[in-house]
Amino acid sequence: MTAAATPRISIFFAIAWLALAGGCARMPVTGVTSLKPATSSELREAVLNHKDGVDLFRLRGPYDVATHKDHALLLSATERIETDLYLSAPAETAPLVILLHGYDSSKEDHAYQAMHLATWGMHGLAVQLPENGPWVDNGRTLARIVSLIRSRPETVDSRIDVNRIILVGHSFGGAAVAIALAEGAPAAGGILLDPAGTGKDLPKFLRKIDKPVMVIAADERYSPVRDRHTFYEYIRSGIVEVSIRDASHEDAQFPLEPAPQEPGSDFFATEELQITFVSALTSAAFSLGHTGNLDYAWTSFGNAIKEGKFLDVLKK
Numbered sequence: 242m243t244a245a246a247t248p249r250i251s252i253f254f255a256i257a258w259l260a261l262a263g264g265c266a267r268m269p270v271t272g273v274t275s276l277k278p279a280t281s282s283e284l285r286e287a288v289l290n291h292k293d294g295v296d297l298f299r300l301r302g303p304y305d306v307a308t309h310k311d312h313a314l315l316l317s318a319t320e321r322i323e324t325d326l327y328l329s330a331p332a333e334t335a336p337l338v339i340l341l342h343g344y345d346s347s348k349e350d351h352a353y354q355a356m357h358l359a360t361w362g363m364h365g366l367a368v369q370l371p372e373n374g375p376w377v378d379n380g381r382t383l384a385r386i387v388s389l390i391r392s393r394p395e396t397v398d399s400r401i402d403v404n405r406i407i408l409v410g411h412s413f414g415g416a417a418v419a420i421a422l423a424e425g426a427p428a429a430g431g432i433l434l435d436p437a438g439t440g441k442d443l444p445k446f447l448r449k450i451d452k453p454v455m456v457i458a459a460d461e462r463y464s465p466v467r468d469r470h471t472f473y474e475y476i477r478s479g480i481v482e483v484s485i486r487d488a489s490h491e492d493a494q495f496p497l498e499p500a501p502q503e504p505g506s507d508f509f510a511t512e513e514l515q516i517t518f519v520s521a522l523t524s525a526a527f528s529l530g531h532t533g534n535l536d537y538a539w540t541s542f543g544n545a546i547k548e549g550k551f552l553d554v555l556k557k
Contacts, residue, residue: 268353268497269353269512269515269516271299271300271301271516272300272301273300273301273302273303273360274297274300274301274302274303276288276291276302276303277303278303280331280333281331281333281335281362282333284302284303284361284362285531288361288527288531289531289532289537294524294540294541294542294543294544294545295520295521295524295538295541295542295544295545296520296544296545297520297524297541298357298361298519298520298521298523298524298527299516299517299519299520301357301360301361302357302359302360302361302362303360303361303362304329304330304331304359304360304361304362305329305330305360306327306328306329306330306356306359306360307327307328307330308325308326308327308328308356309325309326309327309328310325311323311324311325312324312325312326312366312397314386314389314390314396314397315396316382316385316386316389322368322369322370322382322386323348323368323369324348324366324367324368324369325348325349325352325355325366325367326364326365326366326397326398327355327356327358327359327364327365327366327367328359328364328398328400329359329360329361329362329363329364331362331400332400333400334400334401334402335362335363335364335400335401335402335405335530336362336363336364336402336405336406336407336429336526336529336530336531337363337364337365337366337390337397337401337402337405337406337407338355338358338363338364338365338366338406338407338408338409338526338530339366339368339383339386339387339406339407339408339409339428340354340355340365340366340367340368340409340410340411341368341370341379341383341408341409341410341411341414341417341418342367342368342369342370342372342410342411342412342414342494343410343411343412343413343414343415343437343494344372344373344374344412344413344437345372345373346372346411346412346414346494347369347372348367348368348369349367349496349497349498350411350494350495350496351367351409351411351494351495351496352367352495352496352497352498353495353496353497353515353519354367354409354494354495354518354519354522355367356497357495357519357523358522358523358526361523361527363407363526363527363530364397364398364400364401366397368383368386370382370383370417374413374439376413376414376416376417376420376439377417377420377439377442377446379414379417379420380416380417380418380419380420380421380423380424380446381420381421381424383408383417383418383420383421383426384420384421384422384424384425384426387406387408387421387426387427387428388426388427390403390406391403391406391427403427404429405429405529405530405531406427406428406429407428407429407430407431407432407526407529407530408421408422408426408428408430408431408432409431409432409433409434409522409526410431410432410433410434410436411434411435411436411493411494412434412435412436412437412466412490412493413436413437413439414434414436415433415434415435415436415437415456415472416436416437416438416439416443418431418432418433418436419431419433419436419443419446419447419450419454419472419476420443420446422450422452422454423446423447423448423449423450424446428452429452429453429529429530429533430452430453430454430455430479430529430533430534430535431450431452431453431454431455432454432455432457432522432525432526432529433454433455433456433457433472434457434493434494434518434522435457435458435459435464435466435469435488435490435493436456436458436466436469436472437466437467437468437469438467438468438469438471438472443468443471443475444471444474444475447471447472447474447475447476448475448476448477450476450477450479451479452479453479453480453481453529453533453534453535454472454476454479454480454481455480455481455482455525455529455535455538456469456472456473456480456481456482456483457483457485457493457518457521457522457525458482458483458484458485458553459484459485459488459489459490459492459493460484460485460486460487460488460489460552461484461553463487463489464488464489464490464509466490473555473557478557479534479535479557480555480556480557481535481538481539481555481556482553482554482555482556483521483542483546483551483552483553483554483555484551484552484553485514485517485518485521485550485551485552486549486550486551486552487514488514488517488518489509489510489511489514490509491509491510492509492510492511492514492515492517492518493518494510494515495515495518495519517550521538521542521551524537524538524541524542525538528541539556542554
């Protein structure tokens with residue numbers, strides 16, 4: 242349990258499997274989409290016209306993934322940021338999704354999410370920042386990372402489309418993403434995975450955000466998080482929020498090598514709900530990366546909302 246929360250193959254892509262199958266890594270048995278686009282443009286058209294909605298993204302996407310662990314970004318002569326990089330196979334430029342962990346967590350806690358996004362044609366970059374904050378500083382560092390990549394995309398990969406960088410953060414990492422956007426990070430928007438408030442100064446940052454933001458939250462009936470309401474309340478417009486029924490705070494993470502749990506642990510994550518989180522995340526990132534707004538994601542959630550899988554739906 243994090244500090245922010247309250248208790249509660251068939252043959253896979255050769256490159257991804259070789260990179261991730263070692264050790265105790267586990268790959269959920271989701272299956273792979275039947276879509277076979279020749280180009281990223283064909284994938285965009287197929288997805289935006291697909292009728293399955295968010296459930297489409299429970300499956301892994303059509304592309305191979307190359308994984309680069311502990312890829313260093315040099316912010317300055319003395320600042321080295323450790324990241325894990327998941328590159329999608331197509332030669333065309335593509336969106337980059339940057340994922341930031343929460344309190345007492347690490348980049349490895351978002352490994353499957355980053356890899357899954359890359360199978361859908363969006364490069365993934367899981368970033369390691371100080372795991373105990375301070376989260377305002379982490380947000381400002383994240384903004385500097387985006388500025389570096391925008392000015393020098395080759396520091397990650399020359400196929401990064403610098404106009405389509407998307408920020409994702411879990412728990413206090415969600416607050417750091419919001420702070421990065423408020424501080425002018427040149428990103429297309431943000432996705433906050435069950436975000437947690439960081440104190441009385443957060444609202445002043447949230448009021449400054451002028452980019453689209455999606456909040457994908459856990460079920461507050463079972464897993465309330467500190468000041469989660471703050472994000473929707475203070476971001477002035479362009480924000481969508483949904484909660485995933487029965488999900489816990491930890492379901493918003495998805496490590497490939499989960500740490501063994503001690504007896505009596507209150508870690509509540511379940512793979513089924515982790516997959517639901519990753520499907521919603523992928524829909525939101527695809528929407529931001531390919532349309533610049535959240536309209537596609539909002540539409541894709543329609544059936545899940547009607548069926549009660551997604552709760553407490555808000556939009557402004």
